[in-house]
Amino acid sequence: MPPRTTAPASTTHNLQARPTLPPLERTWVPRAASASTPTTSATMDNEKIPNLLGEQRDQAPDELQHYFIDFEDFWERRLWHELTDKLIEYFATPESAKQRIPLFETFIKSFANKINQLKLVKLGLDTATQYRDEKERLTFVAALAKSVNKPASQDAYVYATVAVASIKLRIGDYDGARKQLDECEQILEGFDSVETAVHASFYRANAEYYKAKHEFAAYYKNALLFLACVDLDELELRERQARAYDLSIAALVSDSIYNFGELLLHPILDSLLNTPHAWLRDLLFAFNRGDLIAYDVLAGNISKVPLLKEHQTFLYQKISLSALTEAVFRRPPHDRAMTFTTISEETKVSPNDIEHLIMKALSLGLLRGTIDQVAEIARINWVQPKVLDMKQIESMRSRLREWDASVNHLGNWIEGVGKDVWAA
Structure with missing residues (x-):
């Protein structure tokens, strides 16, 4: 007789009665010598940060x-x-x-690594101001620059590297600063566009380098480029005055800057008004119009500035050139054949030095023309354009009126002489 079989239990009963998995299959085996997992790290941050x-x-x-x-x-x-x-x-x-x-x-x-890297550098540079020791500050900012040196954040890298260069300038490492500024310049040239703050920081540091090296024309250029990148109202009054002072000195003593137009038109120069250095502003305008009388009045202040005193002979030659170009500019184009005697009277330069003065102006590109050494006449056909002050504008206005009157006179004469022709 076959053995009796038990009827199968219901499906529900089978699920409830299913045996559990062996412990070995359900137990998580930890990694040997494991550091905290991301979850553990996040937990630590969640506790630490608050x-x-x-x-x-x-x-x-x-x-x-x-x-x-x-x-x-x-x-x-x-x-x-x-x-x-x-x-x-x-x-x-x-x-x-x-x-x-x-x-x-x-x-x-x-x-x-989750935030805008340029803003990260901004926060880092604000932090760096709290390090009193320049070497500690340099170490901190150099590490910051290294951390953002990635293809996607080269603007931030330039911003931080310029700050490194600025610190090196302050501690006298000019070669190191120049190397990093050159690197930044190369990167900036490859950008289609970049935040104005990055360009401003570069031009500021570059200007400070050239100031330290007494390269006046390069300083003048970079300082003006820096001012073009910032809002003057955001600069403290003391800084505006210092920059106006430095720009004025650089413009005067540079042997390649003879046109101060961009500086004369810039509002930064007005920060010298009502200060002990207001005479510098007046001196720049005197140079621009070649005003030798005003120069003589202001010359007593030159000895107050060692750099100007050192270049005093050059300054007189420079304003003499300005007086020459102004004398030519005041004449109409058809009346620019000037004798050496006339030039000497208007520039107060010795007659023996007039030929050299004209040759200097021609070589610098301030004038174009020829010199007749035998007849002692300079024939000028072009003078370098420059910024005009109100007196010079009034002079031009008078010349335009004279030209208008002469054209009308010529027209009336032609009309009177040619009546029969017009009638025919």
Whole structure:
């Protein structure tokens, strides 16, 4: 007789009665000598960052503590753009100075690769101001530059590298600064467009390098380019005055700058008004119009500036050239054949030096023409254009009136003489 079989249990009963998996198959085997996993790291950050922000909030002035609530809120919600802008706003307050280093080193670095790298450098440079020792500051900024030296953030790399060059200039490492500025210039030339702040920082550092090396024309060019990249109102009055002073000195002593038009028209020059250096502004305008009388009045101030005193002979030659070009400019094109005697009277240069003065003007491209050494006559057919002041504009206005009157006179004469011709 066959053995009795038990009827199968219901499906539900079978599921409930299914045996569990062996322990070995369900147990997670940890990695040997494993560091914390990303989840563990995130957990650590979630604990560490709020504690850090809480400590820094307690140390902050009462009126700034609300920033830390925003920091934590934006950080928890991963709103990196909003967090970055709020940090920049906070770092811009003078009261944040003592907290910049701890915030940057422990908080900002934890998400540095998630934010705009140019803004990261901005935060880093604000932090660097809190290092009192230049070598410590150099180490910090150099590391910052290295961290953003990536194909996608070359603008940030230039911004940070220029800051490194500026520090090297302050500690006297001119060769190192020049090398890095040349590298930055090469990178900038490859950009189609870049933030104005990056160009401004480059031109500022480049100008400071040329100032230190007494390369006046290069300083003048880069200083004006820097001013073209910034809003003057954002510069402190003291800095505006210092830059106007330095630009004035560079324009005067440079042996290749004879046209001050761009500087004379720039509002930076007005920052010298009502200061002990206001005479420099007046001197520049005197040079522009070749005013030897005004130069003689202001010449007593030249000895106050060692660099001007050192170039005093050159300055007199320079304004003599300006007087020559002004004398030519005042004449109509058909009346620019001038005797050496006339030139000597108008420029107050010795008759024996007139020929050399004209040759100098021709070689510098200030004038074009020929010299008749036998007859002692200079025939000028072109004079370099320059910025006109109100007196010069009035002089041009008078010449235009004279030209208009002569044209009318000629027209009336032709009409009177040619009546029979017109009638025919």
